[in-house]
Amino acid sequence: MSILVLAEHHNGVLADATAHVVAAARQIGGELHVLVVGEGVAAIAEAASKLDGVGRVLVADHANYAHLLAEPTAALMAQLADDYGHVLAAASTTGKNVLPRLAALKGVGQISEIIAVQGVDTFKRPIYAGNAIATVQSEDTLKVITVRATAFDAVAATQSDDGAAIEAIDFVADNDQSTFIEEQLAESDRPELGSAKVVISGGRGMGSRENFQLLERIADKLGAAIGASRAAVDAGFAPNDMQVGQTGKIVAPELYIAVGISGAIQHLAGMKDAKVIVAINKDEDAPIFQVADYGLVADLFEALPALERQL
Amino acid sequence: MKVLVAIKRVIDYNVKIRVKSDHSDVDLTNVKMAMNPFCEIAVEEAVRLKEKGVATEVVVVTIGPKAAQEQLRTALALGADRAIHVETDLRVESLGAARALAKIVEEQQPGLVILGKQAIDTDNNQTGQMLAALTGLPQGTFASEVAVEDGRLRVTREIDGGLETLELTLPAIVTTDLRLNEPRYAKLPDIMKAKKKPLEVRTPADLGVELASRIKLLKVEPPAERQAGIKVGSVDELIDKLKNEAKVIS
Numbered sequence: 354m355s356i357l358v359l360a361e362h363h364n365g366v367l368a369d370a371t372a373h374v375v376a377a378a379r380q381i382g383g384e385l386h387v388l389v390v391g392e393g394v395a396a397i398a399e400a401a402s403k404l405d406g407v408g409r410v411l412v413a414d415h416a417n418y419a420h421l422l423a424e425p426t427a428a429l430m431a432q433l434a435d436d437y438g439h440v441l442a443a444a445s446t447t448g449k450n451v452l453p454r455l456a457a458l459k460g461v462g463q464i465s466e467i468i469a470v471q472g473v474d475t476f477k478r479p480i481y482a483g484n485a486i487a488t489v490q491s492e493d494t495l496k497v498i499t500v501r502a503t504a505f506d507a508v509a510a511t512q513s514d515d516g517a518a519i520e521a522i523d524f525v526a527d528n529d530q531s532t533f534i535e536e537q538l539a540e541s542d543r544p545e546l547g548s549a550k551v552v553i554s555g556g557r558g559m560g561s562r563e564n565f566q567l568l569e570r571i572a573d574k575l576g577a578a579i580g581a582s583r584a585a586v587d588a589g590f591a592p593n594d595m596q597v598g599q600t601g602k603i604v605a606p607e608l609y610i611a612v613g614i615s616g617a618i619q620h621l622a623g624m625k626d627a628k629v630i631v632a633i634n635k636d637e638d639a640p641i642f643q644v645a646d647y648g649l650v651a652d653l654f655e656a657l658p659a660l661e662r663q664l
Numbered sequence: 665m666k667v668l669v670a671i672k673r674v675i676d677y678n679v680k681i682r683v684k685s686d687h688s689d690v691d692l693t694n695v696k697m698a699m700n701p702f703c704e705i706a707v708e709e710a711v712r713l714k715e716k717g718v719a720t721e722v723v724v725v726t727i728g729p730k731a732a733q734e735q736l737r738t739a740l741a742l743g744a745d746r747a748i749h750v751e752t753d754l755r756v757e758s759l760g761a762a763r764a765l766a767k768i769v770e771e772q773q774p775g776l777v778i779l780g781k782q783a784i785d786t787d788n789n790q791t792g793q794m795l796a797a798l799t800g801l802p803q804g805t806f807a808s809e810v811a812v813e814d815g816r817l818r819v820t821r822e823i824d825g826g827l828e829t830l831e832l833t834l835p836a837i838v839t840t841d842l843r844l845n846e847p848r849y850a851k852l853p854d855i856m857k858a859k860k861k862p863l864e865v866r867t868p869a870d871l872g873v874e875l876a877s878r879i880k881l882l883k884v885e886p887p888a889e890r891q892a893g894i895k896v897g898s899v900d901e902l903i904d905k906l907k908n909e910a911k912v913i914s
Contacts (some may be wrong), residue, residue, distance in 0.1 A: 363825055422830070423793065423803050437889065446823040450805050453758065453790035457797035461857050462759045462879040465788045480786055481681045484750065485690050488883040530802035530833045534818070538826040547824075551912075575913065593808065593822045593843060600702075600782060600842065602824070608912040618680065625890055629910045631902065637895075646893035646910065659899040664913070 354438025355384040358412075359430070359451070361443045362391065364538075367400040369548040370443035372507035374469045374654035377500045378441050379406045379508065380470040381467050386411055388433065388522075390426050392419035402516030405508040413522040420533045423448050427454035430524035434459055434495055438473070444499035444603075452497050464601075466505035482599040482622035502547060503605035503626065531584065539594050546578040546595065551608045554580035554597055554624070555590065558613020558634065558653055562590045567657040568612065574664040580624075598623035614654050616641030633657075665775035665812070665834075667710040667719040669767050670795075671703035671739055673732040674785040683886045687884055690785075690884060699735040702780025703841040704742075705774040708847040709810065711777050717807050721745050726873075729753050733863065740858035741850035748772075751869065757877035758786075762794035767871040769799050774835060776817065781806050781839040789865035792839035802832040808843040869874050 356378045361368040369527055371387070378385050386409045387401040398412045417425045431452070434440055440455065442448030442553065444466040456463035468486070469477035475490045518552065553568050553575070565579070572579050578585070581591035583598055599622040608626035614620060616632070616639055624630070625644055632645035633656050642648040649656060675681060676696040678723040684691045699707075713719040724739040726732045727750040750764050769777060782789035796803035804810065804819030808827065811818045817832045822841045850858075868875045896902045906913045 357805070381885060401761050411725060412726055420828070423796070423805070446806060446821075449789050450793065450803070453788075453793035454797040454803065456790070457759060457794035460759075462757055462877060463788075463790050463794075465790060479887070480884070482784065482787065483887055484681050485683050486887050487881060488885075490876040490880045490882050492880065501767065530836075531804075532831045534829040534831055536823075536826065536828040543855065571718050587842065593841070594824060599784070599787065608906070608910075619677070629906070629912050630890075630893075631687060631906070642895070644890045644894045646904055647905050648893065648895045651897070652898075656899055660903070663899060663903050 355436065356381060356439040356441060357388060357433060357437040358385065358387045359440070359442035359448065360389045361388050361445055361447060362389070362394065362397045365393070365396060367397045369545065370445060370502040371401065372404055373502035373505045374441050374500045375404050375406060376505040376508045377467065377470060378439070379485050381439055381473055381630055382453060383438065384408050386455045388413065388430070390418045390421055390429060392416050398519050399516065402519055403510045405511045407519050409519045411522050412521045415525050415526070417525055417528055421451065422528060422531045422533065423450045423454050424452045424530050425526035425528040427458055429522070429524060430455045431458040432524050433522070437495065439496045439498060441498050441500055444501050444575065452499050452577035459495055459497070461495050461497060462491060463497045464489060464491060465499050466501045467500050469476065481638055482618050483625065484618060491661035501603055503603055536649060539592055543572060544576065544578045545593060546580055546602050546604060549578035549604070549606050551575045552580050552604050552606045553577045553610040553612065554582065555585055555612050555613060556614030557584035557588060559585060559590055570661050572659065574661065578611040582620050611645070612643050614641055615639045616644065665719050666721045666723060666772065666773035667713055667723045668769065669706045669722060669739065669744065669774055670779045671702045671724055671735055671792070671886050672708065672783045673726065673728050673735045674698055674700045674783050677701055677784055678822055687883050687885055689881065689902050689914045697731070699738055700780050700784060702840050704847040705842070705844050707739045708743060708779050708845045709744050712845065714743065723748065724772065725750065725765065726757065727752060727756055737858050738850060740861040741855045742848065746861055748870060749863060749865045751865055752868055752875055754875050755877065755881070756875050757879050758782060758788050758790035758794055760873070760875035760877060761791050762798055763873045764868060764871055764875065765791070765795050767797070767873055768796040769839070776834060776836060776838065778838045778840065781841055792837050796837040799837070801835055803837045804830055804832055805839045807838050807905040808842040808855050810844070811840055817893050827849050834839045857898050897910045
């Protein structure tokens with residue numbers, strides 16, 4: 354059976370996550386199609402057609418699909434799903450919004466945020482904030498799965514000039530239930546949090562929104578993305594899209610620097626797969642030091658300027 | 665408008681879990697249990713809607729073992745008016761839960777259903793979206809703000825890039841994110857009063873739903889433990905280690 358991958362895209366650009374999901378799909382094996390849903394998505398489809406291993410790109414380009422609202426997107430995918438044995442998407446807020454709806458429309462279960470493929474129907478996924486790893490097997494004929502992008506190495510772009518065939522999907526799902534009103538998107542020249550090589554995150558210890566600028570200056574020098582603990586987001590120091598943790602973003606950078614973060618298990622769930630973890634905290638008993646490769650017990654207001662000077 | 669809130673009994677979020685030695689599941693013997701934190705936010709939002717005069721009645725429902733009635737009583741103490749317990753000892757996956765909830769929605773005809781976006785045990789983040797599909801209703805997931813205006817629901821959602829605001833027709837399904845509200849604590853007199861509020865017990869059989877899952881749990885293992893590293897004495901030493909030992913900066 355074939356596999357359908359829902360492309361992730363933002364601001365007219367194919368998101369990195371898609372290449373990671375395609376990698377997971379290739380481990381399952383079989384003919385692989387990518388579905389691009391949205392309005393004005395021709396360039397995204399073109400980019401998807403160049404991903405290694407993709408056999409065909411399906412494009413549903415219509416005003417009803419703008420912003421990938423759950424109702425029309427799931428209805429569209431339910432129309433297409435019968436031709437496939439697996440439907441995959443990134444475990445992003447889009448994938449998490451749409452795929453359970455699709456699964457229920459098809460009367461099947463859904464497997465969330467897999468981190469390993471054990472076979473065509475068997476997968477590993479974290480539960481309890483990553484404090485246990487479950488191996489689950491789906492007995493459904495259609496397997497609907499979200500993929501933790503950081504757990505799979507992205508496929509490269511194909512070497513050949515010609516990409517996979519691009520095919521337009523004419524089906525347009527009606528939607529009189531949900532209307533897009535507005536969005537407030539964070540604008541940043543920094544790398545995307547989920548795929549950055551270096552992430553520097555601040556916690557409650559940062560003390561204020563203004564103090565996050567101390568992290569920004571270091572991030573500029575390191576080419577890093579900036580993250581935050583839940584406590585920092587709840588306190589209003591940082592916006593929600595910067596939250597790293599069980600219910601926020603999952604990151605696995607080469608280097609993760611945790612500043613003023615105590616290290617609640619919910620936060621560790623989002624960053625403990627980083628290759629190297631640095632913790633800066635004035636409390637030497639903070640749990641973050643139990644997972645840190647390099648711990649610095651220090652006042653962050655002294656350590657951060659020193660770090661900035663010496664980088 | 666009647667508001668239905670679905671809640672789940674889970675391990676207390678402060679408890680460090682242990683995997684059973686036979687790797688069949690997580691060991692929940694003698695472990696402190698509580699209402700899922702996202703469900704507390706859902707209850708709080710429903711109660712606030714009632715306090716604002718938008719909701720006329722708050723009905724809370726759970727699917728689970730007999731002991732899950734403790735969490736229903738907590739919700740009643742927080743301000744819900746009555747409770748429905750769908751009693752089962754099965755391991756219920758999201759689709760089964762959504763099927764049972766769809767029956768309750770059909771019976772109760774709420775104007776709005778609020779659920780937590782995810783339970784902190786299975787971390788699935790599915791049930792609300794599945795319920796929306798099964799009932800044919802629109803969904804506002806990961807909500808950080810909700811308001812009923814002119815018979816429609818305005819929902820602000822926490823998405824990967826920031827915030828997104830949608831307008832939904834009612835009835836609708838909402839799932840809560842962390843910033844929707846800060847749940848109150850139950851006061852002792854309210855806990856006493858909650859004991860007298862109505863709690864109806866139902867069974868999957870009388871709802872006519874099949875709860876057995878087609879997703880089998882084969883094995884549960886502890887994750888690879890990360891070893892604590894070293895403490896460095898200064899920023900200089902830290903930079904030296906990152907450059908010359910870990911080689912992650914240049």
